[in-house]
Amino acid sequence: MSVLTQAAADGMVVARRNLIKVKRVPDLLIFTTIQPVMFVLLFAYVFGGAIHPKGVNYREFLMAGIFTQTVAFGSAITAIGLADDLQKGIIDRFRSLPMARSAVLVGRTTSDLVNNLIVMVVMSLCGLLVGWRIHRSVGYALLGYIVIFAFAFAMSWVSATIGLSVSSVEVAQSAGFIWLFPVSFLSNAFVPTSQLTRFLRPIADWNPMSSVVASARELFGNKGTEKLSTAWSMHHPVVTALGWSLLLLLIFIPLSVRKYRAAATR
Amino acid sequence: MVAATPEPSAAGRAGSTRAGAGAIVAHGLVKHYGEVRALDGIDLDVPEGTVMALLGPNGAGKTTAVRIFTTLLEPDSGHATVAGLDVVHDADAVRRTIGMSGQNAAVDEYLTGRENLDMIGNLYHLGKAASRARADELLERFDLVDAANRVVKTYSGGMRRRLDLAGSLVANPRVLFLDEPTTGLDPRSRLGMWDVIEELVGGGTTLLLTTQYLEEADRLADAIVVIDHGKVIARGTSDELKSQIGGERLELTVSSASELAATVDILRKVGVGEPTTEEKAHSAGVAVEGGSAVLIEALRQLDAAGVVVQDVGIRRPTLDDVFLALTGHAAEEAGEAAAAKKRGRRGDKGESS
Numbered sequence: 026m027s028v029l030t031q032a033a034a035d036g037m038v039v040a041r042r043n044l045i046k047v048k049r050v051p052d053l054l055i056f057t058t059i060q061p062v063m064f065v066l067l068f069a070y071v072f073g074g075a076i077h078p079k080g081v082n083y084r085e086f087l088m089a090g091i092f093t094q095t096v097a098f099g100s101a102i103t104a105i106g107l108a109d110d111l112q113k114g115i116i117d118r119f120r121s122l123p124m125a126r127s128a129v130l131v132g133r134t135t136s137d138l139v140n141n142l143i144v145m146v147v148m149s150l151c152g153l154l155v156g157w158r159i160h161r162s163v164g165y166a167l168l169g170y171i172v173i174f175a176f177a178f179a180m181s182w183v184s185a186t187i188g189l190s191v192s193s194v195e196v197a198q199s200a201g202f203i204w205l206f207p208v209s210f211l212s213n214a215f216v217p218t219s220q221l222t223r224f225l226r227p228i229a230d231w232n233p234m235s236s237v238v239a240s241a242r243e244l245f246g247n248k249g250t251e252k253l254s255t256a257w258s259m260h261h262p263v264v265t266a267l268g269w270s271l272l273l274l275l276i277f278i279p280l281s282v283r284k285y286r287a288a289a290t291r
Numbered sequence: 292m293v294a295a296t297p298e299p300s301a302a303g304r305a306g307s308t309r310a311g312a313g314a315i316v317a318h319g320l321v322k323h324y325g326e327v328r329a330l331d332g333i334d335l336d337v338p339e340g341t342v343m344a345l346l347g348p349n350g351a352g353k354t355t356a357v358r359i360f361t362t363l364l365e366p367d368s369g370h371a372t373v374a375g376l377d378v379v380h381d382a383d384a385v386r387r388t389i390g391m392s393g394q395n396a397a398v399d400e401y402l403t404g405r406e407n408l409d410m411i412g413n414l415y416h417l418g419k420a421a422s423r424a425r426a427d428e429l430l431e432r433f434d435l436v437d438a439a440n441r442v443v444k445t446y447s448g449g450m451r452r453r454l455d456l457a458g459s460l461v462a463n464p465r466v467l468f469l470d471e472p473t474t475g476l477d478p479r480s481r482l483g484m485w486d487v488i489e490e491l492v493g494g495g496t497t498l499l500l501t502t503q504y505l506e507e508a509d510r511l512a513d514a515i516v517v518i519d520h521g522k523v524i525a526r527g528t529s530d531e532l533k534s535q536i537g538g539e540r541l542e543l544t545v546s547s548a549s550e551l552a553a554t555v556d557i558l559r560k561v562g563v564g565e566p567t568t569e570e571k572a573h574s575a576g577v578a579v580e581g582g583s584a585v586l587i588e589a590l591r592q593l594d595a596a597g598v599v600v601q602d603v604g605i606r607r608p609t610l611d612d613v614f615l616a617l618t619g620h621a622a623e624e625a626g627e628a629a630a631a632k633k634r635g636r637r638g639d640k641g642e643s644s
């Protein structure tokens with residue numbers, strides 16, 4: 026077996042193990058789904074009335090933002106899952122086996138992607154209920170989802186690196202999340218970047234999250250305000266978003282694998 | 292309590308040992324955790340097919356040593372081989388050869404017992420059918436058939452321990468590492484675990500086990516290495532260690548403390564060296580040479596002096612005495628001191644590939 030196919034095969038064994046847990050502890054999935062659903066409803070009905078970007082249907086505008094923010098936050102469970110395995114000594118067991126060094130991480134990020142997929146289906150249905158619609162062809166819509174999932178997967182590897190760096194599950198629980206607040210609010214997810222102060226604008230325009238949100242809006246045919254920006258990233262969101270995801274993967278896959286090799290039970 | 296299953300043939304086992312070399316060898320292993328010198332130059336040599344017990348109080352460095360042999364940790368200096376393979380440079384090959392069960396049972400709570408073993412089989416690349424068959428075989432052997440399809444969350448501590456040990460045996464390893472395999476087990480489970488371990492060793496497995504129970508080392512090990520503060524402080528068979536600290540003692544308990552003075556006078560005459568006493572327990576003892584003849588002589592004299600003896604015996608030193616003599620403290624005391632130290636420590640990471 027080549028190194029890559031072995032890593033993939035071992036990764037799937039680990040992913041299956043993680044998904045069995047999702048199946049046996051269904052409340053976990055229920056609560057990770059309730060939060061984004063709550064977000065959709067709160068933003069649609071509370072802010073939907075108060076925020077009126079020019080020439081834009083705010084509920085339609087909002088959905089791509091909530092989708093992206095949700096998968097980004099959803100990736101934080103990667104950190105928690107790994108920190109938990111580390112604390113329970115399960116990583117030690119894995120590390121003493123002749124399996125691929127990346128398999129535990131491949132398995133974890135894959136099962137978390139499946140988790141995100143399920144949440145996404147629920148959220149999309151919820152969006153349809155509050156009036157969100159896809160206005161372009163199935164192909165574009167699919168590409169829109171692909172951009173979102175590519176970002177989710179990349180963020181999962183960032184999260185894996187965090188999970189293997191912190192000293193306990195409790196720390197992972199907050200360290201996995203807090204940095205996501207500035208990332209998601211310093212973006213075009215909830216407000217047009219053109220409404221931000223001048224010096225925050227370029228940060229928001231080049232925020233990977235913004236490019237994912239802009240891509241989704243464009244590909245779902247939901248009107249955004251990105252074209253008002255002068256930044257290149259906002260005019261080529263799909264390339265930018267996929268580029269960011271690739272870059273994150275190129276940095277954080279090797280980094281987290283290195284962390285994994287050095288991980289000891291704490 | 293454990294169903295006997297015939298050992299698979301030697302040819303079916305993972306890995307092989309290079310002729311001539313010990314199955315587990317260490318030279319000058321040193322490992323620091325920040326300020327703490329967890330290992331301070333350990334040398335070991337475990338011949339193939341034998342059992343070595345690594346004995347030591349809490350914090351002695353037992354787990355650290357096991358983690359180095361099982362490739363989870365790299366030593367700061369020194370080197371170690373398992374089945375002739377270097378644990379740092381041939382780590383992957385070592386992993387294919389060994390089985391290990393860590394100090395805390397590393398089993399997945401949300402999987403059933405069977406799923407846990409099956410997963411490990413898959414990760415050893417045994418193939419689907421073979422790993423399922425192996426899982427069934429081990430469940431049978433470890434008396435877990437009834438609980439096989441229950442999630443591990445519902446298992447007792449002893450069941451988890453057994454499942455963890457079963458996990459370490461999935462690939463029929465030539466060399467096995469068990470870190471405190473019976474800690475936390477009730478006496479019956481402990482005896483059961485000992486039976487399993489003896490059966491394994493009977494099949495030719497080389498075993499390094501760590502323990503704080505001296506009787507466990509006494510019963511299972513061909514050779515014992517006592518470590519404290521990361522250093523080897525004694526090694527040998529259990530008989531060798533016992534004879535190191537001297538021969539037999541005559542010990543007796545009398546009916547009241549007022550009789551102790553007369554008792555000590557008599558003991559001084561029949562024994563060698565100065566008798567010891569314990570006022571509260573009304574007991575006294577002395578080192579003797581000559582065993583039962585001395586015992587009879589002592590009893591005759593005590594009887595003549597009108598001392599009422601409640602309990603008397605010739606005692607060979609136990610490993611506990613050895614431990615006390617070697618470390619200057621009993622296993623439990625040392626354990627408490629180290630545990631207190633341990634509670635105060637922060638996590639630290641070791642580098643390994």
Ligand SMILES: Nc1ncnc2c1ncn2[C@@H]1O[C@H](COP(=O)(O)OP(=O)(O)OP(=O)(O)O)[C@@H](O)[C@H]1O
Nearest residue numbers: 324327329348349350351352353354355633638639
């Ligand atoms: N991850 C770590 N970070 C810092 N210090 C550590 C770490 N692991 C072990 N130590 C220290 O190294 C020393 C040896 O620890 P080790 O766990 O090897 O002892 P042990 O003999 O297995 O003890 P026990 O009987 O309690 O399991 C102890 O002083 C311990 O505090």
Ligand SMILES: [Mg+2]
Nearest residue numbers: 353354355394
């Ligand atoms: Mg230990």
